[in-house]
Structure formats: structure tokens, C-alpha cells
Amino acid sequence: xxxxxxxxxxxxxxxxxxxxxxxxxxxxxxxxxxxxxxxxxxxxxxxxxxxxxxxxxxxxxxxxxxxxxxxxxxxxxxxxxxxxxxxxxxxxxxxxxxxxxxxxxxxxxxxxxxxxxxxxxxxxxxxxxxxxxxxxxxxxxxxxxxxxxxxxxxxxxxxxxxxxxxxxxxxxxxxxxxxxxxxxxxxxxxxxxxxxxxxxxxxxxxxxxxxxxxxxxxxxx
Numbered sequence: 769x770x771x772x773x774x775x776x777x778x779x780x781x782x783x784x785x786x787x788x789x790x791x792x793x794x795x796x797x798x799x800x801x802x803x804x805x806x807x808x809x810x811x812x813x814x815x816x817x818x819x820x821x822x823x824x825x826x827x828x829x830x831x832x833x834x835x836x837x838x839x840x841x842x843x844x845x846x847x848x849x850x851x852x853x854x855x856x857x858x859x860x861x862x863x864x865x866x867x868x869x870x871x872x873x874x875x876x877x878x879x880x881x882x883x884x885x886x887x888x889x890x891x892x893x894x895x896x897x898x899x900x901x902x903x904x905x906x907x908x909x910x911x912x913x914x915x916x917x918x919x920x921x922x923x924x925x926x927x928x929x930x931x932x933x934x935x936x937x938x939x940x941x942x943x944x945x946x947x948x949x950x951x952x953x954x955x956x957x958x959x960x961x962x963x964x965x966x967x968x969x970x971x972x973x974x975x976x977x978x979x980x981x982x983x984x985x986x987x988x989x
Contacts, residue, residue, distance in 0.1 A: 786850050788885055789823055789876065798884075801877040807867035809941050815855055815865075819878040822853040827871030828928065829853070832949075833863045846927070846950065854878060868928065868946075869939055920951040921961050925980050934974055935981040 788794065795802065804825075807813060813822070813829070822829070829847040846868070847853055855863060857878045915923070924947055929936035944962055948955040965971040971980050 785852055785881075785885065786823065788888070789821075789852075789874065789881070794884065798877075798880055801880040803875055805873045805875055807871040807873065809867055809869050811867050813865040813867075813873060815875070818856040820855040821857075821876040821878045821881050822847075822855055822865065823874040823876065824849055824851045824853075825872040825874055828868040829871055829873070830866040830868050830946075831863060832866065833861055868941055917951065917953050917957055918961060920953065921947055921958060922965075922980065924950050929980065932979070934972075935979045938971070938978040938980060 789802075805813060807827075807829075815822075824847050826849060828849075829851075831845045831847060831853065845853075853865075855865075855878075925938055925942060926936050928942045928946075928950075929938045931937075944955050944958040947962075948958045951958065962971065965980070969981070971978055973979070
């Protein structure tokens, strides 16, 4: 099995891969092949070397790429805790990674990791596990595209927010510009929808924090 096939199967949330990366003996044997990087909100990850695996230990990481034809930055994915991102492992891309809030990353040399897991007897199980997650994420993404703008916005707010007693506490970095990119709609549309949510008291303020109330789940938005 070549590396290209492996990459196609281990694209997102390979939980067994996370377990392997957390093995202390692996880290001792490969000290020069991984390092920790801590980012503040809005800070970009600096990846000097190609062929990296990024493990998100804490926080959320926005992945976007530069489209040379349109000269625009496009959202590619939002990675969260225990996600593993393959960065320029098999072909170069204009990808960059931006912290959404405070983020802690573990950066690995991809070649060293793939050589390691290919020697383990559970390697086929790792691929099956990743294939299941790929199918699940593809279904979720396809479902999102069938929704209207209101649903896209509220779904994305819930995804990026912390669930509390009153509802979903919206971080300050979640603004209309970010939501527009993530939902693939115009900033003007998002700004108007957010105002509508505030007017209808579906987004309220509690101690200067914005909260999306639970009622929005069944409100028909």
C-alpha cells in the first residue's frame, strides 16, 4: 500500500492514530520528529517544513487556502481537539492555519509517523476507523449544503461555541466575517441574520457575553 492511498484514508479524525501519537515510547524514539506549538487567537501556524501531521491538542484551528484564480482566501476546514491534519504530505498546497481562540498543536514529521504505523498489526483497523469517519463527515457536509442560510449560521455558531446552561456561549472571535467564510455566504447576509437573531431574543447577552439560546434548535430557523 503506497502513501497516497494511506493519505486518502487518514484524512480526518483517525482516532487510533491519535492513540499512537500519544505513546511515550514513540516520542522518546522520535524526539527530533515532533514539537509543540502554542497559538493565540488569530495567530497563524508557521510550518517551515513540508510533509507534516498537525495534531490539535486544545482549541480549534481554521484551515484555509489561497485561490490563485479568484485571489481569495477560502475556508477549507475547521479542525478541533484530537483532529489530525495532513499538511502538504503528498502534494504542495497554499494552505495556512489560523487559531480560533487559544490553540495548542503537536507537529509531527509525516514520513516518520507513516513508517511507524505501517509496522503495526492494527494498521488495517486504523484505516477502517478513518474510512468510517470520512463517510460520516462527508454526510454532515453534504447535509449542510442542503440547508438555508439561517440554519447554516446557527449550526456553525453552535459548532464554534461552548455549551452552557442558558445556551451556546459565543466566543468573541466568532463574528460575521468568520461565519460568512464558514457558511459560504456573504458577510452582509450574515450580519443581517445575526441582527434578526438578536431582535428575536434568540441571541441574548449575559454578563456581556453573547449566548445563542437553545430554543433556536426548534425555532424553524
